Structure formats: structure tokens, C-alpha cells
Amino acid sequence: MNKLKNKNLQPYFSPLLGFLLVSLVGLNACGQPANQSEFSTLISQTETELSETELSEAELPKTNLSQAESPERRSEVKQSPDAAESRVQRQVKVFFPVARSQDFTNTKSVWRTTSSPGVAQFAIAQLLAGPTSSEKQQGLAAVPPLSGNSNCGQDFTVSINDGVAQLQFCKRMIHGGIGDSARTKSAIEATLKQFSTVSYVRILDQNGNCLGDESGENICLGKGPNPEKLTPISQIAINGVGPVMLGMTVREASQAAGIDLVPLSSNPNPVCASYKPTKTPEGLGDTTFMVRNGRIARIDIGDSRPRTVSGARVGDTENQVKSLYGGRLQVNPLPYSEQGHFLTFVPQSQKDQNLRLKFATDGTKVTKIIIGQLPEVDYLEGCLDVVPGGI
Numbered sequence: 001m002n003k004l005k006n007k008n009l010q011p012y013f014s015p016l017l018g019f020l021l022v023s024l025v026g027l028n029a030c031g032q033p034a035n036q037s038e039f040s041t042l043i044s045q046t047e048t049e050l051s052e053t054e055l056s057e058a059e060l061p062k063t064n065l066s067q068a069e070s071p072e073r074r075s076e077v078k079q080s081p082d083a084a085e086s087r088v089q090r091q092v093k094v095f096f097p098v099a100r101s102q103d104f105t106n107t108k109s110v111w112r113t114t115s116s117p118g119v120a121q122f123a124i125a126q127l128l129a130g131p132t133s134s135e136k137q138q139g140l141a142a143v144p145p146l147s148g149n150s151n152c153g154q155d156f157t158v159s160i161n162d163g164v165a166q167l168q169f170c171k172r173m174i175h176g177g178i179g180d181s182a183r184t185k186s187a188i189e190a191t192l193k194q195f196s197t198v199s200y201v202r203i204l205d206q207n208g209n210c211l212g213d214e215s216g217e218n219i220c221l222g223k224g225p226n227p228e229k230l231t232p233i234s235q236i237a238i239n240g241v242g243p244v245m246l247g248m249t250v251r252e253a254s255q256a257a258g259i260d261l262v263p264l265s266s267n268p269n270p271v272c273a274s275y276k277p278t279k280t281p282e283g284l285g286d287t288t289f290m291v292r293n294g295r296i297a298r299i300d301i302g303d304s305r306p307r308t309v310s311g312a313r314v315g316d317t318e319n320q321v322k323s324l325y326g327g328r329l330q331v332n333p334l335p336y337s338e339q340g341h342f343l344t345f346v347p348q349s350q351k352d353q354n355l356r357l358k359f360a361t362d363g364t365k366v367t368k369i370i371i372g373q374l375p376e377v378d379y380l381e382g383c384l385d386v387v388p389g390g391i
Contacts, residue, residue, distance in 0.1 A: 089115055090113070090114055090115070090116075090119055091111050091113050092111070092114060092122060092123045092126075092194075093109040093110070093111060093112075093123070094109065094110055094111075094112050094126045094127050095108065095127070095187050095190035095194075096108060096109075096110065096127070096130075096143075096187060097140070097141045097183040097184075097186065098139055098140065098141065099136075101247075103246070103248075103295065104179055104186060104239055104245055104246070105182075105245055107186055107187050107190045112126045119195070120158050120192060120195060121158050123191050123192070123194075124156060124158060124167060124188070127188065127191055130142035130143070143184045143187055143188075144173050144174050144175050144176065144180050144184060145173075146169060146171035146172065146173055147172050147174050148171050148206075150170040150171050151170050151171075151206060152168075153170070154170055155171055158192075160195070160197055160198060163198065163199040163200060164198075164201075165192045165193075165195075165198040165201045165202070166201075166202045166204065167188060167202070168203075168204040168206075168208065169204070169205055169206050169211075170206060171206060172205075173205065173206075176350070176351055179239060179351045180349070181212035182212070182239050184211070184212075185203060185211065185212060188201060188203055189201045189203075202220050202221070203220070204220075229243065230243060230244055230256070230257035230258065230259055232303065232305040232306060233305060234306055235306070235307065235308070235309060236301060236306050236307060236308045236369060236371065237308070237371070238345070238347060238371055239352075239355060240299070240371070241287070241299050241306065242257070242306075243256035243257060244257050244289070244296070245296075246297065246298075246299070246371070246373055247295055247296065248295065248296050249295055249296075250275060250289075250291060260277070261275040261278070261289060262276065262277075262278050263275050264276060264288070268291075269387045270293070270294070271293060271386060271387055272290065272291070272293075272386040272387050273290075273291050273383060274288050274289065274290055274382060274383055275288065275289040275290075276288050286301070286302030286303050287299065287302065287303060288300045290372065290376055290382060290383060292376055292386070297372055298370065298371070298372030298376045298377050299370070300368060300370050300382075301314065301369045301370075301371075302369075306369075308357065308369065310324045310325060311324055312324050312325075313366070313369070314366050314367065314368065314369060315365055316365065317364060317365055318341065318343065318359075318363075318364065318365070318366070321359055321366060325345060328345060328346075329343045329344060329345055329359075330344040330345075331343055334360060334361065337363070338363075339363030339364075340360065340361050340362050340363050341360075341361045342358055342359070342360060343359040343366075344359075345357040345358070354373050354374050355374075356371070356372060356374065356377045356378070357369070357370075358370040358371075
């Protein structure tokens with residue numbers, strides 16, 4: 001009876017035993033299920049991709065991250081829309097001043113990557129953080145640092161309304177000279193104007209005053225999207241007159257002034273030529289711009305309405321000018337004049353050492369104000385010192 005029972009069970013037992021043996025052999029040979037191996041491989045690949053992304057965010061991205069994403073990461077994003085929004089990578093330009101450039105408007109852009117939706121806020125923060133070591137080696141410079149306590153709980157605020165981007169610092173910005181202020185403004189304007197919604201940039205200091213405006217009139221507060229124009233009351237600084245800056249091309253200066261600059265000669269020399277406004281505003285009739293190799297190197301002002309940052313103007317007495325500058329002027333005889341002088345202001349900042357502000361006098365009163373870079377600011381005959389017989 002027992003033999004019969006065993007014999008009857010054998011057809012059922014043999015296939016079951018075979019299945020168990022195959023399963024055991026399969027597990028011993030593979031070590032883990034096939035689908036678990038594939039899953040581990042996928043995790044490993046994803047971790048590698050995340051590491052590469054983190055490296056890209058730390059330095060200049062070499063590729064467009066949105067194009068570099070793997071299919072696995074894209075499908076993962078689709079499954080979590082909220083998480084995807086926070087992980088979207090955006091590339092933003094940050095414009096830094098070019099070190100040792102005499103053109104204060106000269107900037108160069110680098111790329112930064114962020115997942116923050118506030119790209120303007122991020123771009124300014126990166127500008128204040130300064131260039132990387134490798135970017136410094138490529139000739140990029142930092143803007144002046146912020147110092148002291150914040151009056152708004154952060155370093156700065158940015159708002160964009162009706163085409164106007166307003167940046168206000170909440171800490172004190174330490175400038176090393178007039179050139180520092182001009183370079184900072186150029187870098188900020190270039191960084192914010194990369195956005196299509198910005199056509200004008202207003203920069204305010206910690207106290208709500210226009211950054212770099214020492215006239216006390218806060219001219220920028222009355223400005224809108226329209227660019228600043230060259231007017232008879234435009235301020236004379238060591239690096240420019242009103243919106244027209246040393247280092248600008250004729251085209252850039254014309255756009256900034258809102259008036260075309262044209263050469264005095266019908267056949268201007270490309271090495272050096274003098275220019276003047278086509279439609280001269282009253283009070284700027286005797287203002288000329290020396291253009292060396294395509295860029296403004298010097299500006300001569302013979303009219304009495306424009307004033308310097310310290311308040312001096314054509315027509316002031318020598319004593320008035322000296323009192324305004326408090327002993328910071330160098331006094332030298334005016335060549336070809338028996339009584340005239342050159343009263344020359346030399347900036348103390350190392351960055352502005354190539355610039356000069358000069359007052360030419362007849363011995364009693366100022367007859368002309370000259371601003372420019374060396375050596376052009378010292379040319380006695382203007383472009384005639386460079387191109388004899390030409391203008």
C-alpha cells in the first residue's frame with residue numbers, strides 16, 4: 001500500500017522538485033533578481049548625473065543643463081511637477097568690470113546657474129560676490145564691497161516696474177574713487193538690462209540717494225525709461241560730463257547725450273579728431289570731445305553753466321576754485337601765457353591715477369575746464385599734438 005502511494009505521488013513530485021531546483025540554482029547564479037540589478041544600475045547612473053550637476057552649478061556651466069538631463073530625470077520631473085519647478089535650472093549673465101581698463105563702461109559677462117525664480121536678485125548677488133579666481137586671472141574685477149549693518153534685513157532690494165529696475169543697497173558701499181562708482185554703475189546696468197523687461201536702471205544707496213550723484217539733486221529719481229540727456233547743467237566729473245563718459249565711442253556718446261556728435265573737420269583723422277554736438281544746447285556751445293582711436297579721451301568745456309562735482313565752473317576766480325578743492329590742486333604756469341595757470345586736480349585713488357581735471361585760467365578767472373586721461377589731457381594743442389596739420 002505504501003509503495004502504491006509513493007508511486008502515485010511521483011508524477012506530481014518530480015516537476016515540483018525540478019522547479020525548486022531551477023529556482024535555487026537561478027538565485028545562486030545571479031545573486032539577486034534581474035529587476036533589482038537594473039534598478040541598482042539606474043540609481044547609480046542618477047547619482048552620477050546629480051554629482052555632475054552640482055559641479056556645473058559651482059562653476060561656469062559647460063553645457064545647457066536642460067539639454068543634458070537624462071530620460072530618467074525627465075520622467076522623474078514629470079511625475080512631480082512641484083519639485084520640477086524648484087529644480088529648473090536657469091542660466092543668467094553677470095557683468096563684471098574689466099580690470100585696469102580706462103574705459104569705465106567696459107564690462108565682460110560670465111554665466112551663472114540658478115534654480116531660483118528671482119533671476120535679477122540672483123544676478124546682483126552674484127555680482128556682489130565677485131568673480132571666481134579663474135575669472136580674476138582672465139582680467140575681471142570685483143565691484144566695491146558692502147559694509148556695516150543692513151537697514152532692510154538684507155544686502156539690497158530689487159524691483160522692476162514699467163521698464164524701470166530699481167536697485168537699492170541696504171548697506172554702505174565703500175568706493176575707492178570716482179572711477180569705482182562709474183565702473184559699479186556700468187556693471188549693474190549691464191547685468192540688469194540683459195532682461196527684456198528692463199530699459200532703465202536706477203541705483204540707490206543705503207539712504208535712498210542716487211549712487212554716485214554728489215550734486216545733491218538726486219537726478220536719477222526723476223528719470224524714467226528715457227536715457228539721461230546732455231544738458232547745460234550736466235555735471236562735470238573727472239570721468240565724463242553728464243551721461244557722456246570717457247572711453248565711449250562716438251556712437252555710444254551720441255546715444256547717451258541724445259544729440260549726435262559730429263567731427264569739426266569734414267575729413268576727421270581716425271587717430272585723433274575733435275567732435276562737437278550737432279544741435280548745441282544753450283550753455284554747451286563751447287564743448288568739444290577729443291576722440292583718439294575711436295574713443296573719447298578728453299572733453300573741453302568753455303561754457304559757464306556746467307559745474308564740477310565740487311561746484312566749480314568756468315568764470316570762477318582762482319581763489320574760489322582753490323577754496324572748493326581745499327589744497328588738492330597742483331598749480332603750474334599756463335604755457336604761452338604770462339599770468340595764466342593750470343590748476344590740476346589729481347585723484348588719490350590708484351584706479352583713477354590716469355585721469356585729470358584741469359582748470360585753465362588767465363591768472364584771475366577760469367577760462368576752460370578740461371577732463372581726460374593721460375596723455376591726451378595734457379596736449380596743449382589738442383589733436384594737433386598728435387596729427388600735425390589736422391583737427
